[in-house]
Amino acid sequence: MPYGYLTSTVLLALGTLAALVSVPRRYPVVGTLGFVAGLVVNELPFLAMFWLAASTALAFVEGDIAGAGAWAAVGVAGLTAAGLVVVARQSLSAPGVVRAALAEAFGDVPADAVRAIPWASILLRPLWVHRRDVARTRNVPYGDAGRRNRLDVYRSRARSAAGPAPVVVYLHGGGYFSGSKSREGRLMLYRLAARGWVGVSATYRLRPRATFADHLADVERVLAWVREHIAEHGGDPDRVVLAGSSAGAHLASIAALTPRPATERRPLAAVCLYGYYGYYYGMGPAELPVSSPLGYAADVAPPVFVAHGDRDPLVPVEAARELVAHLRAASPNPVVYAELPGAQHAFDLYHSVRHEAVVDGVEAFVARVLASVTAGPAVSRRPG
Known part of the structure; x- marks a missing residue:
């Protein structure tokens, strides 16, 4: 299991989700974490896309994509990429x-x-x-x-x-x-x-x-x-x-x-x-x-x-x-x-x-x- 790739993908996925669906202030802890994560992705979606693409390509090149867990991470990356496209289009x-x-x-x-x-x-x-x-x-x-x-x-x-x-x-x-x-x-x-x-x-x-x-x-x-x-x-x-x-x-x-x-x-x-x-x-x-x-x-x-x-x-x-x-x-x-x-x-x-x-x-x-x-x-x- 490529844990480094999985971690970076999940973090980007959570940031993208926070950019697309903001958490109301009545949930202070989750709302604050979501705001910080969402702000970075929301304003820098193109850099997030580059990071996601580069980390995915590196995982394939190094042969880390083997097994159900690794392919699940690739699936999360695909969904995140689709979300980042939406975020980027909104910024544009x-x-x-x-x-x-x-x-x-x-x-x-x-x-x-x-x-x-x-x-x-x-x-x-x-x-x-x-x-x-x-x-x-x-x-x-x-x-x-x-x-x-x-x-x-x-x-x-x-x-x-x-x-x-x-x-x-x-x-x-x-x-x-x-x-x-x-x-x-x-x-x-x-x-x-x-x-x-x-x-x-x-x-x-x-x-x-x-x-x-x-x-x-x-x-x-x-x-x-x-x-x-x-x-x-x-x-x-x-x-x-x-x-x-x-x-x-x-x-x-x-x-x-x-x-x-x-x-x-x-x-x-x-x-x-x-x-x-x-x-x-x-x-x-x-x-x-x-x-x-x-x-x-x-x-x-x-x-x-x-x-x-x-x-x-x-x-x-x-x-x-x-x-x-x-x-x-x-x-x-x-x-x-x-x-x-x-x-x-x-x-x-x-x-x-x-x-x-x-x-x-x-x-x-x-x-x-x-x-x-x-x-x-x-x-x-x-x-x-």
């Missing part, structure tokens, strides 16, 4: 979904708004997001809470003659009890920095020591730091886009909808990836500060880009749909909503077809917002 649908979402919101979108799939990066360096043309300044303090009040600044190494650059401020996920400024969202930050933006990725205080008011206060401190210091890094404090993943998307959406004094420039737009948009732990609609974007008026909302997987086991897709409906009911600005087939939580950890398509969409979205600001009038939603 992401560019079209993102392009259609942009077209629905803006009416007309350039054909190259979503680029050709960068297969070399996806297949050869799925974990590598760094770029030589982008400099990263780490651990800049913006408050007095130690390492939980630190931010990183991303900017192009090439000096621009075009004046101060637009700024994207990114907030990490982690359910408000974990997370890092160096985990999700880095592909987007590096890409936008290479295109002439200045990126800011910040940590913030976490529960149980911090309250929701503390989280919001840290976001406001980050924005205050941007207003006071981003010019030192080549950024424009009057052109700021808020972005975040999961809990960070929750914070970004609230900060984008929060009323501000007339002397303080509102964020140009918000980018929300697989976010939770309900009320904070144990809080309700009557408690202050209001802890859900659904509790804020949407009639002054900036343009918003929302992406969510329809198979997210941690934050069901209905959360994103509810936020989008809330915004579209009153906002005068475009709301881009890309519901990604087969996607689960934290799809922005790897170079993957799906993640690259979402970053393409974000890049096209913020470019459209900036063009509108440069032209003068506010961005308006496509009629109908």
